[in-house]
Amino acid sequence: MTTSADSNALLPTQLIAERFGLDVAALEATLGAALARRADFADLFFEHRVLHSVSLDEGIVKKANQSIVQGVGVRVLAGEKTGYAFSDEISIDNLKLAAENARAIGATSDKSRSVDLRGTPTAPRHDLYPVESSALLPSLTDRAALLSRVDHAARSFDPRIKNVMASVAVEDKVVLVANSEGDLVADHQPLLRISVNCIAEDGAKRQQGSAGGGGRVAFGFLIDGEERALGFAREAARQAIVNLDATDAPAGEMNVVLGPGWPGVLLHEAVGHGLEGDFNRKGTSAFAKLLGESVASELCTVVDDGTIAARRGSLNVDDEGTPTQRNVLIEKGKLCGYLQDRLNAGLMGVPATGNGRRESFMHYPMPRMTNTFMLAGEDDPEDIIRSVDRGLYAVSFGGGQVDITSGKFVFSASEAYRIEGGKLAGPVKGATLIGNGPDVMKRITRVGSDLALDDGVGTCGKDGQSVPVGVGLPTIRIDGITVGGTQA
Amino acid sequence: MSTHDGSTTDLVDLALETARSAGASDADAVYVEWTSGAALVRLGEVETVKMSRERRLGIRCFAGKASAMASTADLTGDAIEPFVRSVVEMASIVAPDPDSGLPPASDLAADAPELALADEAGDSISPDDRVRLATRCEAAALGVDPRLTNSEGAEFSHSGSRIAYGSSTGFRGRYRTTGYGISVAPVATDGDEMQRDSWSDSSRAYARLAEPESVGRIAADRTLRRLNAKKVPTQTIPVVFDPISAASLLRHLASAVCGGALYHRASFLLDKMGEQVASPDVTVIDDGRLEGGLASRPFDGEGLATRRNVVVEDGRLASYLLDSYSARKLGMSSTANASRSVGDAPGASPTNMYMAAGEHSAQDIIRSVDKGLYVTSLSGFGVNGVTGDYSRGAGGLWIENGELTHAVEEVTIAGNLLDMFRNIEMVGSDLEFRAGICAPTLLIGQMMLAGA
Numbered sequence: 025m026t027t028s029a030d031s032n033a034l035l036p037t038q039l040i041a042e043r044f045g046l047d048v049a050a051l052e053a054t055l056g057a058a059l060a061r062r063a064d065f066a067d068l069f070f071e072h073r074v075l076h077s078v079s080l081d082e083g084i085v086k087k088a089n090q091s092i093v094q095g096v097g098v099r100v101l102a103g104e105k106t107g108y109a110f111s112d113e114i115s116i117d118n119l120k121l122a123a124e125n126a127r128a129i130g131a132t133s134d135k136s137r138s139v140d141l142r143g144t145p146t147a148p149r150h151d152l153y154p155v156e157s158s159a160l161l162p163s164l165t166d167r168a169a170l171l172s173r174v175d176h177a178a179r180s181f182d183p184r185i186k187n188v189m190a191s192v193a194v195e196d197k198v199v200l201v202a203n204s205e206g207d208l209v210a211d212h213q214p215l216l217r218i219s220v221n222c223i224a225e226d227g228a229k230r231q232q233g234s235a236g237g238g239g240r241v242a243f244g245f246l247i248d249g250e251e252r253a254l255g256f257a258r259e260a261a262r263q264a265i266v267n268l269d270a271t272d273a274p275a276g277e278m279n280v281v282l283g284p285g286w287p288g289v290l291l292h293e294a295v296g297h298g299l300e301g302d303f304n305r306k307g308t309s310a311f312a313k314l315l316g317e318s319v320a321s322e323l324c325t326v327v328d329d330g331t332i333a334a335r336r337g338s339l340n341v342d343d344e345g346t347p348t349q350r351n352v353l354i355e356k357g358k359l360c361g362y363l364q365d366r367l368n369a370g371l372m373g374v375p376a377t378g379n380g381r382r383e384s385f386m387h388y389p390m391p392r393m394t395n396t397f398m399l400a401g402e403d404d405p406e407d408i409i410r411s412v413d414r415g416l417y418a419v420s421f422g423g424g425q426v427d428i429t430s431g432k433f434v435f436s437a438s439e440a441y442r443i444e445g446g447k448l449a450g451p452v453k454g455a456t457l458i459g460n461g462p463d464v465m466k467r468i469t470r471v472g473s474d475l476a477l478d479d480g481v482g483t484c485g486k487d488g489q490s491v492p493v494g495v496g497l498p499t500i501r502i503d504g505i506t507v508g509g510t511q512a
Numbered sequence: 513m514s515t516h517d518g519s520t521t522d523l524v525d526l527a528l529e530t531a532r533s534a535g536a537s538d539a540d541a542v543y544v545e546w547t548s549g550a551a552l553v554r555l556g557e558v559e560t561v562k563m564s565r566e567r568r569l570g571i572r573c574f575a576g577k578a579s580a581m582a583s584t585a586d587l588t589g590d591a592i593e594p595f596v597r598s599v600v601e602m603a604s605i606v607a608p609d610p611d612s613g614l615p616p617a618s619d620l621a622a623d624a625p626e627l628a629l630a631d632e633a634g635d636s637i638s639p640d641d642r643v644r645l646a647t648r649c650e651a652a653a654l655g656v657d658p659r660l661t662n663s664e665g666a667e668f669s670h671s672g673s674r675i676a677y678g679s680s681t682g683f684r685g686r687y688r689t690t691g692y693g694i695s696v697a698p699v700a701t702d703g704d705e706m707q708r709d710s711w712s713d714s715s716r717a718y719a720r721l722a723e724p725e726s727v728g729r730i731a732a733d734r735t736l737r738r739l740n741a742k743k744v745p746t747q748t749i750p751v752v753f754d755p756i757s758a759a760s761l762l763r764h765l766a767s768a769v770c771g772g773a774l775y776h777r778a779s780f781l782l783d784k785m786g787e788q789v790a791s792p793d794v795t796v797i798d799d800g801r802l803e804g805g806l807a808s809r810p811f812d813g814e815g816l817a818t819r820r821n822v823v824v825e826d827g828r829l830a831s832y833l834l835d836s837y838s839a840r841k842l843g844m845s846s847t848a849n850a851s852r853s854v855g856d857a858p859g860a861s862p863t864n865m866y867m868a869a870g871e872h873s874a875q876d877i878i879r880s881v882d883k884g885l886y887v888t889s890l891s892g893f894g895v896n897g898v899t900g901d902y903s904r905g906a907g908g909l910w911i912e913n914g915e916l917t918h919a920v921e922e923v924t925i926a927g928n929l930l931d932m933f934r935n936i937e938m939v940g941s942d943l944e945f946r947a948g949i950c951a952p953t954l955l956i957g958q959m960m961l962a963g964a
Contacts, residue, residue: 078606081776086609088602090582091855092595095566104554109563112585125563128639164605187777223777223898232778232898273903275926275962276746306554307662308699308708386564423893425905429699429708430738432922434892434905456894456903456924458962508894508903508924508962512746 036200036210043072043198044096044114048141051202054116055139058100058123059204065101065366066126066139067203069343070114071385076161079191080171088164095385098122101367105129108388141208149347150340152333153240155214161194162243170246170253177254178222181261184268187223190257192216194243201345209345214240215336215492217481220257224264231270233263234438237479239336256479263420263439266451273440273455273509279412280457280502281443283419284405284476288495291326291396292484293424293433294461295319299353299361300391300486301368301379303428310431310461311359319359320465323401326354328363330378330394336480337395337494341378344389348378353396354465363391383489393484397496401471405499408470410446416507417441417448418457431461456508464505472499523587524678527571530596532680536603538574538614540679540814542854543567547672551642553650554665558643570854573599577608583855611840614814617681619836619846621810621817628804630688634670634718642668645694645724652728653698657736664708666696666728675809683815691806692721696731700739707738709889713946716804734888737909741919743964744910750884751925751959752877752911755942757887758951762867764929765796766949767897769823769831770849771838771860780900780930781829789829790933793870796824798833800848800863807863807948813852818863821847827934835860867951870939874953877938879914885961886911887925900929906961923963932956 040046051068058066073093078085095112096119109125111118171190178188195215202208217238224231235256239245246253282290295311303309311319320326330339330348339348344366353361364372365380368391381392409417417440424435436456442449477496484493524541531539545567552560570583573596580602584595637645650666669692676686695712711731713722753761765781773779781789790796800818802808812818814836821831834842835850835858850858878886887908894903903926909916940953 084609085607086612087857088580088606089855089857090580090598090602092582092584092586094585105558106560108560111564112566112568113587122563126561128561129558164602168605168607189776225777230777230782230898232896273926275924275960277964306664308664308706310706386566388560388562425891425893427708427891429706430741430921432891432905432907434894434924436892436894436903453899453901454894454896454903455926456892456905458892458905458922458924460922506743506922506924506962506964508905508926510903510926510928510960512748512960 036208039198039200039210044070046116050116050119052139052141054098054119054123055202055204056137057120058098058127059137061127063100063102063127065204067099067201067344069097069385070200071095071197073195073197075193075195077191077193078164078167078171080175081189082187083175085168085171093384097385097388098126099388100126100129102129104371106367106388110386139204140206141202142206150331152331152338152340153214155240155242157196159242159244160196160214160216167192174220174253174257177257178220178261181258182265184224184226184265185222185261186225189221190219192218199343203345207345209341211340213339216241216243216245218246218253218256219481220260222260222264224268226268229268231264231267233260233267235259235263236481239334239480240338241334266439270451270453272511273452274416274507274511275509276512277504277506279415280505280507281409281412281415281417282497282500283417284472284474284497284499286478286495287418287421288397288478288497289421289424289435291398291497292393292495293426293435294459294464295326295354296393296396297426298428298431298461299363301362301364301372302391304362305368305372309428314359317359318357319462320354320357321468322357323471324354324357324465324468325352325399327352327399328393328396332395335395335477335494336482336492337393339394342380343382344380346376346378346380348394351377363393365389365391381491383491387489390486390489392486392491393493395477395494395496397475397477398471398498400473400475400498403470403472405472405474408472408499408501409443409448411470411501412443413445415443417443422454432458433461434458452509457505458508459505464502467503467505468500469503470501474498523569524676526592527569527596528678528680530593531571531573531600534597534600536573536600537576538680539571540614541569541571542852543569543676544854545674548669549639549642550667550669551639551646552665552667553643553646554663556647556651559665561639568854571596571599572857573603574613575600575603577610577612578603578606579612580606581855581857611837614679614681615816615836615846620681620683620815621685623817624685624810625801627801627808627810629716629808630690631717634690634692637670642670649694649696649724649728652725653696653732656729656732659700659702659736659739660698660732661701662699664697664699669693677815679815685811685815687810690716692718694721694724694727696728698731698735700735702739705739707735709735709738714806716806720804738907738919741921743922744920744961745964746962748958749961750881751956752881752884752886753954754886754888755944755950755952757890758954759947759949760890761932762796762865762951763949764895765933766862766865769833771832771834771842773897774832775838775841778898780898784829787829788827788934789930790824790827791936792827793939794824794827794933794936795868796865797868798823798862798865802864805864805945809863812848813850813858816846816848816850818848833860833862862949865949866943866945867939869941869943869952872938872940874940874942877940877953877955878911878916880938880955881911881914884911885920886916902927902929902932923961925959925961927959932959
């Protein structure tokens with residue numbers, strides 16, 4: 025890292041001193057102490073995060089908010105055991121105390137071991153989001169002015185838009201990982217997100233629509249060219265207006281076409297979580313022991329890629345300091361890999377895949393997704409819709425959930441249309457789609473050429489930890505999935 | 513670095529005094545200290561031990577009718593002043609909001625009742641004790657049946673917090689809470705089929721926490737009964753919600769009666785005050801002062817005395833849940849439901865909210881159904897709070913001639929929340945205060961089930 029020419033690159037040693045008031049020797053001593061019982065590995069995760077948000081409602085920029093989060097987590101691994109302690113007071117005394125607490129999992133008393141932090145990266149570091157802090161966060165006045173333009177754009181879309189709630193959140197985060205193998209890695213992780221929610225009213229009918237986007241980008245992302253932020257405003261307004269005319273959704277098994285982009289949440293729920301290393305090591309995933317087996321139709325190649333520049337789910341290094349990579353999970357229908365953090369990779373005897381992530385210093389890492397998507401196929405998206413005589417075309421989703429043990433997953437449409445005679449008919453109310461991961465993936469019979477990634481709003485929750493993620497999908501056809509409407 | 517190590521209210525005083533001298537017209541501040549410890553045991557071995565300590569200070573500053581919020585974990589003596597000054601400056605940039613402001617001093621809580629929220633008895637529980645309790649819980653679960661071959665583990669956790677709140681109108685208050693929790697998630701296997709379920713208990717008092725063995729046995733039963741699950745055909749049927757899934761319905765009702773959803777015009781209960789929004793058998797209470805309640809507190813996030821609000825009385829919508837901001841927006845009075853995280857402005861949310869117990873045993877309710885679904889799990893986010901449209905994944909047991917038969921999975925149930933609450937035909941007598949929001953077993957006359 026010290027050799028990088030990137031002006032934005034962080035010098036870990038300088039960071040420890042400036043942000044946390046410590047030196048490398050203090051870290052080495054803490055790691056050594058953490059290993060004092062019979063432990064295999066120890067790491068320290070330092071975090072300093074400032075979150076700035078501003079929000080608008082009823083045409084007024086009502087709220088401005090700032091939070092400063094900082095702290096350190098100490099982890100000790102011994103076999104399958106994890107000891108974890110954290111503190112938001114970063115001092116040598118607290119580090120020592122945390123190390124003592126974390127090493128409580130060790131069985132036998134032993135002497136402190138010595139650790140030598142090299143301060144040099146073990147693998148080439150990506151530089152996926154070279155954003156200066158100053159370009160990430162313009163003045164509060166500028167951010168407030170953008171929200172007022174967003175409000176205007178949504179209301180001008182249609183007079184039936186009665187309220188607009190919009191917010192811009194900017195996260196400026198610095199992390200530093202030091203471990204007992206001598207790795208010392210730092211990363212600066214910017215994150216920007218705009219969210220727009222519109223309420224439409226027409227007589228007694230009321231509906232909502234939402235849109236948003238962002239990524240690990242400078243604020244300019246929202247205001248470049250034709251002002252991308254205003255596009256999100258109009259999109260949220262459009263969805264609310266479309267839904268005013270939505271009729272009851274159908275109920276039962278039918279053919280469903282998913283539009284490109286955000287409907288990739290299907291992959292996140294149907295296969296992504298089930299392929300996380302922890303569940304497979306423990307044998308509690310429906311995908312356990314299926315490596316090399318067919319788990320999807322031959323048209324499906326699914327990838328988790330943490331290395332796409334500027335995306336919300338991307339990272340230069342994961343939260344254990346491992347560089348992220350592109351991992352092929354399913355290739356032409358065959359299961360070919362799991363998502364791994366250090367602990368589970370070690371126990372399963374495979375390499376870590378750069379998927380060890382955590383919400384903050386208050387949490388220990390777990391295998392998590394980054395940007396998960398299906399590669400494009402060859403079909404014309406319009407042909408795919410034409411191929412369905414009677415079914416559902418879903419283009420936007422609220423969110424999903426999966427029971428990784430039974431493999432059952434759900435995801436809920438927030439904008440969908442009936443397909444009748446190969447043509448799009450009227451909009452239908454939101455409905456939940458439910459299926460079994462491996463079963464539904466085998467029912468994918470058409471894959472479009474129009475792969476798109478989502479706009480950058482996804483957040484994934486697992487065991488109470490939230491992390492930003494991305495999804496993507498080309499238009500696909502699923503032959504027979506249960507749609508949970510109210511109309512038989 | 514010198515850390516300010518005075519008492520909790522000293523920090524609140526310091527923040528408020530700094531805000532005043534920086535030019536804020538009004539301010540309020542929250543300080544929270546939180547410690548926790550947990551042990552996770554899986555297949556009889558310790559898998560994870562966790563220990564933590566956090567402290568945060570949050571402050572809201574007003575510049576007339578404009579306000580800004582911030583929170584920080586950097587509580588060193590010389591960090592607080594620039595931090596508070598930056599919030600005052602932010603407030604001067606935000607647009608004035610005519611409805612903003614602190615509640616009047618005359619409304620502030622004058623009493624501070626002892627609500628049994630903290631129990632020091634658990635302070636003597638050592639990290640090794642946590643491991644032993646979790647081990648007992650998991651062993652009890654896995655011992656029930658040989659088909660319970662795997663586990664996501666059992667966890668015992670213990671937490672404590674100190675909360676202080678003060679405002680420039682003169683309020684100062686503080687209280688302590690403790691929490692004890694135990695949970696286990698066994699996995700059952702039968703042929704190619706694998707099912708997982710869980711059970712847990714939590715309490716403010718260690719002595720009132722369920723025995724580890726009883727939590728384990730309930731988790732085992734819930735997991736085993738999911739085996740041999742089938743998808744059933746699409747049809748319209750009566751649905752019985754067990755207390756856990758019934759509580760989730762009440763959470764949707766809670767969101768719809770909270771001030772934020774109402775003044776945003778984003779609630780399916782908008783303009784329904786006084787109307788019949790549920791069956792006459794339904795009464796819903798929100799009580800912020802339930803003794804030992806998991807969501808009890810002596811005062812709300814703005815210093816108002818918490819109280820008991822009847823939200824739905826014999827099916828009629830009787831009260832919204834409001835903080836002082838949403839109350840002003842709606843031309844009403846706060847119901848003392850302001851809740852706030854350290855870093856956010858207050859917003860209305862429920863405290864201990866429950867549906868009053870009815871007369872019927874769960875068994876009688878199931879017996880009354882000729883053919884229908886007994887729901888024990890729900891999944892997904894298919895609830896539209898604006899319209900009340902409801903569509904979620906469901907799992908449970910099929911009811912045939914009043915008897916529970918085989919397990920059901922991979923189906924959805926759908927309807928509209930307003931219709932669903934009005935169609936509640938039976939309310940169970942089995943209310944237990946297991947969480948902040950609780951309900952007894954419920955029977956809803958008719959819903960659309962989508963399946964095979």
